[in-house]
Amino acid sequence: MSALETQLLCKNFGALSVANKIDFRLEPGARHALIGPNGAGKTTFINLITGRLTPSSGIIKLAGEDVTALSQSGRVKRGLGRTFQINTLFRGLSVLENVFLTVCEREGIGNSILRRANARKDLLEESYALLESLHIGDDALNIVRELPYGKLRLVELAIALALKPKVLLLDEPAAGLPSSETAIVFDTVQQLPKDIAILIIEHDMDLVFRLANRITVLVQGTVLVEGTPDEIQHDARVREVYLGEGDHG
Amino acid sequence: MIFKWFNAEQGSAVERFAKRDRLNPLELLPWILAIAAYYVFPSYLPLGSQILLTILFAISLDLALGYAGIITLGHAAFFGVGAYSAGLYALHVTGEPLSGLVVAAIAAGILGLLSGLVILRTTGLTLIMLTLAVLLIVQEFANRARPITGGADGLNGIAMLPIFGVFRFDLFGHTAYWYCLSVLFVMWIFGLLLVRSPFGRSLTGVRENITRMHSIGAPVRRRLVTIYTISAAMAGVAGALLAQTSQFVGLATLGFERSGEIVIMLVLGGIGRIYGAIVGVVIFMIAQDSFARANPAFWSFWVGLLLVLIVLFARGGALGIADNLVALLRGRKK
Numbered sequence: 285m286s287a288l289e290t291q292l293l294c295k296n297f298g299a300l301s302v303a304n305k306i307d308f309r310l311e312p313g314a315r316h317a318l319i320g321p322n323g324a325g326k327t328t329f330i331n332l333i334t335g336r337l338t339p340s341s342g343i344i345k346l347a348g349e350d351v352t353a354l355s356q357s358g359r360v361k362r363g364l365g366r367t368f369q370i371n372t373l374f375r376g377l378s379v380l381e382n383v384f385l386t387v388c389e390r391e392g393i394g395n396s397i398l399r400r401a402n403a404r405k406d407l408l409e410e411s412y413a414l415l416e417s418l419h420i421g422d423d424a425l426n427i428v429r430e431l432p433y434g435k436l437r438l439v440e441l442a443i444a445l446a447l448k449p450k451v452l453l454l455d456e457p458a459a460g461l462p463s464s465e466t467a468i469v470f471d472t473v474q475q476l477p478k479d480i481a482i483l484i485i486e487h488d489m490d491l492v493f494r495l496a497n498r499i500t501v502l503v504q505g506t507v508l509v510e511g512t513p514d515e516i517q518h519d520a521r522v523r524e525v526y527l528g529e530g531d532h533g
Numbered sequence: 534m535i536f537k538w539f540n541a542e543q544g545s546a547v548e549r550f551a552k553r554d555r556l557n558p559l560e561l562l563p564w565i566l567a568i569a570a571y572y573v574f575p576s577y578l579p580l581g582s583q584i585l586l587t588i589l590f591a592i593s594l595d596l597a598l599g600y601a602g603i604i605t606l607g608h609a610a611f612f613g614v615g616a617y618s619a620g621l622y623a624l625h626v627t628g629e630p631l632s633g634l635v636v637a638a639i640a641a642g643i644l645g646l647l648s649g650l651v652i653l654r655t656t657g658l659t660l661i662m663l664t665l666a667v668l669l670i671v672q673e674f675a676n677r678a679r680p681i682t683g684g685a686d687g688l689n690g691i692a693m694l695p696i697f698g699v700f701r702f703d704l705f706g707h708t709a710y711w712y713c714l715s716v717l718f719v720m721w722i723f724g725l726l727l728v729r730s731p732f733g734r735s736l737t738g739v740r741e742n743i744t745r746m747h748s749i750g751a752p753v754r755r756r757l758v759t760i761y762t763i764s765a766a767m768a769g770v771a772g773a774l775l776a777q778t779s780q781f782v783g784l785a786t787l788g789f790e791r792s793g794e795i796v797i798m799l800v801l802g803g804i805g806r807i808y809g810a811i812v813g814v815v816i817f818m819i820a821q822d823s824f825a826r827a828n829p830a831f832w833s834f835w836v837g838l839l840l841v842l843i844v845l846f847a848r849g850g851a852l853g854i855a856d857n858l859v860a861l862l863r864g865r866k867k
Contacts, residue, residue, distance in 0.1 A: 334748060336744075336747070336748075355752075356747040356748060356750070357747065357750040357751060357752050357753075360748065360749060360750030361750055366748055368744075368745075368748075372742055372744050372745045372748070373741075373742060373745060374737070374738055374741035374742050374745065375741055375742065376737075376740075376741050377737065377738075377741055378550070380546060380547075380550055381550075381734070384734075385734060385735060385738045385749070386749045388731045388734065388735065389735070389749045389750050389751050390749075390750065393731045394731050394732060394735045394751055394756075395731075395732055395756075396730060396731050396732060397726070397727060397730045397732045397733075398726065398730065399730060399731075400554055400726075400729050400730065401554070401729060401730055401731040401733070401734045402550065402551040402552075402553070402554050402729070403551075404731075405547070405551060408547045408550060408551060409547055412546060412547050421546070424546040424547075424550070425546050425549060425550060443745070443749065446749075447749060447750065
């Protein structure tokens with residue numbers, strides 16, 4: 285059984301088809317990369333999986349269960365976590381609180397009214413430990429708005445990891461990062477438990493080929509080809525798409 | 534005390550963070566001042582009661598606007614519904630005040646729940662317009678439903694029974710002042726517990742980034758409707774206090790002006806921090822009082838100017854300025 289599966293997934297904006305009959309499987313423990321030229325519909329695909337967008341037709345399954353009709357939060361409760369290509373953080377809150385809020389939701393105490401949030405020292409410690417593992421422990425009490433871009437990318441990743449997802453969707457986690465921080469992202473993803481299934485969108489081909497054991501190429505909302513990194517590297521159609529479209533890699 | 538306050542930030546990051554929501558001795562200051570005011574300004578007690586119930590109204594707005602980021606210009610709808618319910622309850626059922634507060638809270642809460650379920654699907658300008666629309670509908674209903682609400686004449690002849698059957702409402706407003714102060718105190722405790730709870734924290738998450746809140750699995754709309762309902766009920770209690778202490782309810786309780794003014798007061802004090810409600814209302818009412826005395830026809834100009842200055846140069850309101858001063862002093866000590 286696949287960790288994540290889509291069947292004939294379609295999304296149209298009027299006459300524009302941004303996802304066209306996408307059949308996709310993410311196996312348990314996979315390190316699967318989704319690549320393709322700009323505007324291929326990669327982020328749209330992630331938004332469909334997480335429920336931010338409603339598909340025009342098709343089915344989405346998490347661990348065999350049809351989640352197409354579920355809300356975003358319902359899917360997160362079933363183990364789906366994501367990062368955003370454009371930082372999507374609680375900008376006015378501290379780094380620690382960004383993660384702490386997430387941990388509180390994961391633990392299902394977000395509705396509780398009668399006790400202090402900060403009384404959960406265990407969850408605070410857990411949040412802090414996660415920041416330390418990403419080398420941003422020193423910034424725990426700093427307000428997100430005041431941090432440099434590179435660190436924000438790490439906070440973005442920290443929030444997704446704080447959910448302890450079974451399926452993790454990474455939307456260009458290293459976009460715009462200097463190499464030192466790209467290394468932190470790379471190492472962190474490498475060290476994640478092997479049973480987490482990861483789908484990563486990335487333009488940095490070096491990163492893609494080091495991380496992924498499977499690659500899907502998406503062009504104009506359609507799956508062009510899927511295979512091992514080796515197969516993709518030597519696929520004539522892929523070369524044509526990338527060279528024809530200019531150098532995005 | 535001040536010394537301790539300046540040195541609060543010690544220990545590991547987690548310890549420092551955990552300490553942040555402990556009660557600071559400074560937080561008792563408003564209550565000491567409110568009690569002192571009773572003895573220092575005995576002839577201003579009716580104004581005092583007005584200030585206290587307006588603070589409660591502002592706190593209710595802060596929960597929705599400041600914490601959850603629900604931008605509303607229609608909060609007077611709940612204040613007014615609370616006032617009318619309390620007035621009608623006193624006229625037709627019993628003049629017992631505490632049950633009147635409960636009735637007002639329930640009535641305003643129900644309106645908050647029903648309207649929230651509909652309008653909180655939207656954000657931004659649409660939401661503002663819809664909150665206004667709800668206010669206008671309620672206002673027009675109160676205006677037209679003459680047999681019930683008295684229309685433009687309002688509800689007259691409200692007679693209140695003594696609180697707990699002991700404390701009579703007197704002409705000079707002594708009982709009313711203590712009554713408003715006690716209710717405000719209870720609601721303040723409730724508000725503090727609320728915003729420091731995981732639920733309250735999640736509201737700031739919704740305010741800061743609703744997209745991310747969805748993606749970490751929070752049932753965002755349910756949280757918004759919940760806080761909107763709580764906020765509406767609290768505004769209803771504030772309205773009920775006005776009805777019970779002034780023993781009159783008029784259409785002005787549902788006025789757009791009341792809706793707008795309360796937002797201005799909150800912004801003056803600083804939104805999203807409970808105490809902004811207290812400081813803002815006090816500043817506004819004192820400014821209004823002194824500007825009006827100096828220049829009766831022109832006072833709103835000065836209030837407007839004050840608002841422009843705050844919005845341009847001190848986004849955090851009066852408390853934001855205080856924060857910056859404290860940060861400056863701390864920096865100098867190091």
